[in-house]
Every structure is written in structure tokens, then in C-alpha cells.
Amino acid sequence: MLALNAEMKEMVEMMSSVATAAQKSVRSQLAMNDKVQEDVLLILASLAKANVTKIERKTDFCPQELVSIRSDNIEIPVGIAQGSFAVDPIPGGQIWVTYGYSDINEIFQYKSLELLKYDVEKGTHKLPFFCEGTGHVVYKNSLYCHKGMSNKIVKYNLLQKKWEKEVALDNAGVHNKYPYQSGKFSDIDFAVDEKGLWVIYATTYSNGNIVIVKLNDDTLEILETWVTNIPKTKVGNAFMICGVMYATDSYENIPTFIKYSFNTNNGGSKVLKDNKIIFPNTIDDKFAKNYMLDYNPIQKKLYAWNHGRVEVYSVSSKSYYPFQVGANRVKRRNSRKKRKRN
Structure with missing residues (x-):
């Protein structure tokens, strides 16, 4: 190996x-x-x-359970209160930034955090549409974002500079109907983890509770849907790790904590105690207004856009094998029965 x-x-x-x-x-x-x-x-x-x-x-290392989040003591002033930050995990390393939370029709590429700090960009892409919110991601050289003033999600190929796909999310709340606590049109939030591309939102049919959708990153086809029992407006932000959604308690309390998790692998959910998984929610105890929080599965990092600062956090996880262990036990019991009959 x-x-x-x-x-x-x-x-x-x-x-x-x-x-x-x-x-x-x-x-x-x-x-x-x-x-x-x-x-x-x-x-x-x-x-x-x-x-x-x-x-x-x-x-192969999934399933993983989040254990802790710690600050990397890395913060980059970016000057704009709201925005989105992405490090493309595939092919890896490209940094992409959008500024603002409405009427977004540009995305900027940077070669490093240091060059982002000094605003030395590698390239700019003009988009043939407007994005809304701060929940955009870049994955496999494509931008995925919520199309402004609509219930549609969009895929834009950054290599070919081509608008590729557009899909409507039926009954999705938009334009501050079911945002995170911060508002700012954060109704539709993309996420990337070890299992691929996800979108997190809420609908009228879910009564505003968070809906988790697994997407085909090529076609934007909805592969599977889960409805949780937590209102989207009651959480600070959310992200995915190994198919498990984790939601923070607040976007502005210092510190905050992970208050809820939903496991798409088995449909189970948990309400966590206040001190179980602490999230600092800021670097160096500065004020917090966390408008974006995303996980990078290659780097095992959380990236946050915190009121004009990009911040970096590391996550620690532990493996658990509820399905594999159970299956092995069943096989052993069956083999014993066969030996007895023989």
C-alpha cells in the first residue's frame, strides 16, 4: 500500500x-x-x-466522528465583511474567493494565503450570472453556487470558463426565508467532504428544518435527500465530514460549539452537550460574525469567513465501525451454525 x-x-x-x-x-x-x-x-x-x-x-477512512476543532492561529484580513473562501480539494491547492453576499459575478484565484493577504491575485473569472449568499464551493475545477433571486443551483467550469449546469431545488427557501442565523441570503449552502458534493438548505415542506442533499457533481442530479429535525435559522453554520453534518450553535458567540449532528450513513441524529465539541469561532478572541464555514477533506481543515477575516482551523476525528463489526459478527455466527450442522 x-x-x-x-x-x-x-x-x-x-x-x-x-x-x-x-x-x-x-x-x-x-x-x-x-x-x-x-x-x-x-x-x-x-x-x-x-x-x-x-x-x-x-x-476508506470513513466513517469518521468529529472529536475536536482547534485554531491554527492563521487569519488573513480581507477587508470585506462577508464572502466565501475555498481551497479546491481536487485537483488540489487552488484558492478561490468571492466578495460580498449578493450580486456576485466575479470569482478570484490566489496562489497562496500570503498572496491573498496582499491581494495579489492569479486570475479573475467574470461569471455569466449572479451568485447569492456565502455558501459557494469550488470542487474539481468547478464553481458551485446559489443563483441569485432564484431557487436554482449552478455549476460553472473554471477551466473552460463555461456555464455547465443549472438545477432548481423544489420548494427551497431563498432570499432570507430560511438562512443561517447571520442572514445574508445564506439559505443555500454547498459543502464538500470525503464523499463528494452536498447542498444544505430548508424547504416549506420541511417546515424550515435543514434538508441535506447528496449531489452528482457532474450533472447536479439529486442522488439522495435527508430531512433533519433542526430549524436552519437556529444554527450558526454547518459543514459535512464523512457524510455527517455538523451544525454550530452560534455564528457570533465566542466560543460556540457543535450543537447538532446528522449522520446520512445511518439516518441518526444527535443533540450535543455544550462542552462536547467546542468551536473557537474566532482567532485570538476577536469579535465573531462567522458568515461561512467549510471543510476541506484533503487538508482536514475548516475555513471560516469571519467578518473581514479568513480563518483556518484543524479538525480531529476518530474512526468508528458500527456496520462492519456487526456484519462480521453475523458472518461468524452463521459459520458456527454451518459447522454444527456438519
Whole structure:
């Protein structure tokens, strides 16, 4: 397994270097023909595929249960009170930022947190639509966001600069009908974890309680839906880890805590005690107004947009195997019965 991981790492690094070199070569050409464009996209697609294998291998470590959240003591002033921040886990490392919470039609790319601090951007994408809220994510080189003044979610390919998919979420509350505590049009919130792409929202049919949906990241097809028993307006924010949603108690209390979890793997939910999983909700005890909270499954980090600051937190989890252990016990009992009959 170690040899396989080392070989995969070497392959990914090699392909990344080739892709980077190809992109640089392409940029130096004022006239780039269709064949070159196709070759570059094929290289990048292969790189993404290699990293897909990498993240799928990580799902072997699921299920995981969140144990603690701790500050990394990293904060980046960004000057705008509300916004969204994403580090694309596949192919990995790209930093993407949107500013504001309404009429968003630009997304900015940065090479590092340090360059974000000094606002030295790598590139800007003008979007052919407006996003709303702060719940956007970037996954596999695509932006997923809530389309402004609608109940639709949108996929935009950042490599090809192409608006690819648009799907309506039936009966979804929008435009501050069922937001998080902070408001700011946070009705529809995307999330990424080891299992892929999710969207968290609430509907009239759920009476405003949180609805969790597993999405096909390619087609935006709704694969499965779960309805929880906690009102969306009563939580500070939410994120997913290994198919489990965790909701914070407050977006502004210092500290706050995880007050509710819902496990899509078995349909179970928990109301947690105040001191079980503390979330600092700020760096260095500064005031808190946390408008965005997202998990990165490769880095095992939580990223927060906290009233003009991007903040970084680390999570600790532990494995549990309720299904595997039970299945093994059943098999052993059956084998004993067969031996007795023989």
C-alpha cells in the first residue's frame, strides 16, 4: 500500500508539472489552436482523475466522528465583511474567493494565503450570472453556487470558463426565508467532504428544518435527500465530514460549539452537550460574525469567513465501525451454525 501511495504521489506530481508547463506554454502563444487547447484539457483532466483516485482512497477512512476543532492561529484580513473562501480539494491547492453576499459575478484565484493577504491575485473569472449568499464551493475545477433571486443551483467550469449546469431545488427557501442565523441570503449552502458534493438548505415542506442533499457533481442530479429535525435559522453554520453534518450553535458567540449532528450513513441524529465539541469561532478572541464555514477533506481543515477575516482551523476525528463489526459478527455466527450442522 505504501509503495502504491508513493507511486501515485509521484505520478500526480509529474502530471502536475507537465500541466503547469503546458499551461505556461499556451499562455505564451497569442494564437492557440484547438488542438493545443484539447491537449491541455486532456492533461488537466488526467490530473484531476488521478486526484479523484486519491480522495476516493481516503473514503476508506470513513466513517469518521468529529472529536475536536482547534485554531491554527492563521487569519488573513480581507477587508470585506462577508464572502466565501475555498481551497479546491481536487485537483488540489487552488484558492478561490468571492466578495460580498449578493450580486456576485466575479470569482478570484490566489496562489497562496500570503498572496491573498496582499491581494495579489492569479486570475479573475467574470461569471455569466449572479451568485447569492456565502455558501459557494469550488470542487474539481468547478464553481458551485446559489443563483441569485432564484431557487436554482449552478455549476460553472473554471477551466473552460463555461456555464455547465443549472438545477432548481423544489420548494427551497431563498432570499432570507430560511438562512443561517447571520442572514445574508445564506439559505443555500454547498459543502464538500470525503464523499463528494452536498447542498444544505430548508424547504416549506420541511417546515424550515435543514434538508441535506447528496449531489452528482457532474450533472447536479439529486442522488439522495435527508430531512433533519433542526430549524436552519437556529444554527450558526454547518459543514459535512464523512457524510455527517455538523451544525454550530452560534455564528457570533465566542466560543460556540457543535450543537447538532446528522449522520446520512445511518439516518441518526444527535443533540450535543455544550462542552462536547467546542468551536473557537474566532482567532485570538476577536469579535465573531462567522458568515461561512467549510471543510476541506484533503487538508482536514475548516475555513471560516469571519467578518473581514479568513480563518483556518484543524479538525480531529476518530474512526468508528458500527456496520462492519456487526456484519462480521453475523458472518461468524452463521459459520458456527454451518459447522454444527456438519
